[in-house]
Amino acid sequence: MRAIFTIAWKDLKALLTNPLFYVIGGMCTVLWSYTYMRSLLEFAERSRMFAQPGMDSGPNIQNTVIMAHISLTNLLFIFVLPALTMRLLAEEKRMRTYDLLLTSPITATQIAVGKFFAGWGAAVALAGISLLYPLATRLVVSYPMGPLFSAYLGMILVAGAYVAVGLFASALTESIMLSVVLGLIFNILLWFISQGAGEGHFYTPVVEYLSLGQHFVGFIMGAVKLNSTVFLLSLITLFVFLTQRVVESSRWR
Amino acid sequence: MIEVRELSKHYGERLAINALNFSVKKGEVVGFLGPNGAGKSTTMKIITGYMAPSSGSVTVAGFDVFEDPIEVKRRIGYLPETPPVYHDMYVGDYLRFVANLKGCDRTRLTGLVNSALEKTGLQDVRGRLIGNLSKGFKQRVGLAQALVSDPEILILDEPTVGLDPKQVAEMRQLIRTLKGQHTIVLSTHILPEVQASCDKVIIINSGKIVAENSLEGLSKQMSSGGGHSISVRVRRNQEVIVRGLSSVPGVRATTNMGNFIEVQTDGDETTVERVAGYVVQQGAGLLELRVQALALEDIFIKLTSTETAH
Structure with a gap:
């Protein structure tokens, strides 16, 4: 337990104090700020239209603004998290510090789990930044918090899956570049696997079930499903x- | 302390080490000597549990490296060829991280880090980023890393490689001060290093042990039957002395080498005495008389070159 904590803490500190994290965080913030503000203004415009007498209840801020924000964040994570996790093991091998880990009285499991938690911690920090936007909106508009938190629970779990995949990619190679590319490809594969499901085949439900997107949508809609949670946790574990x-x-070897 | 039995390692087709057998006793300082690519690093990596051998076994302090790797690793401090340091960490933080990793007692952590810093003379740089340190200091941080858990066994893979002469001298001094507190195995292809710090030498070449002995034992073993050669430098009458010396009992041959005379003897000390006596008696003006014991360098070259000749 102590070895896991030691590794996780050291790597989390290394990730969060690295300029890379600030570049990534900064660029994401630029993108989020731009798109969030735009969709918020658009929402305000349309709400005004619906506010005329005789109209239905207007658009829902949850379904439009916040959902779009979360989808964008998820899309960013697919590309950005492999860049964060790339260093976890590939860098250790490149700098020969891997020798230290492998000759210390710790198990391979402790190394893998410690590294995973470090990467997950950094991903949660990034998700935390994106959470500031919906929270700030609450200062002026009130909307139910439940779906927001289920969406963020889902996002943290999905981010965990990206981190685990990125960590695995990082373990495979000594090259940081290759580690990013591998992580990216694995992530995209996990996200779009349902595209190949087709319709009506005997394997269609299986393939659909394997897609991250199918499970994430549930969380965004405010449904914390046990099967989705178990699926994502198993994917991380795998x-x-x-x-x-x-x-x-x-x-x- | 360390028992190595029939240890072999293949890298694909290539045989890196071939059926090594040796043991290291508690408190010994053993020099692992060999030309580049002889299998020194491979052997050390196997002892530390970094990699598995193709066959054979290693026990450290009674624990098999492959049955109880954790117990073995707890007892070993290892400095690999490249010091395993994180360039983005501070020296003090790094040593604390390593001590934690080695599972040192939490309450002793600060004390251990301080004593490792003190032993390696790093107190002044404890607050600096490792990436900004010079190579010599990085090497020292690497050594501090091996020392920090106060292990019973220290395994140092070419600890002085890439250091400047002053740093090399400091590193050797450091290793000498560690003598007695730890069992030390160090590898090198620099011979004075072994002479400076080791009790015992294991010479390895092309994956095989070609000699294993104490330093004195090794020179004795190599020079037995071979005799000594004496070099004599005189001021006058060099030609006469060369001819005269060949009749001194115990002298096998003399050669005039120009500015000195080389005298081959039977290796007996009384012969040396007789040679010195003769030169002085002739009034030739003795400038220098040196008995050339077989140096480690000669032993090394002799052993490793005959081995490759096969």
């Missing part, structure tokens, strides 16, 4: 386990 196998394999 990739952390695969990472552990790769780390362990350096002992006998």
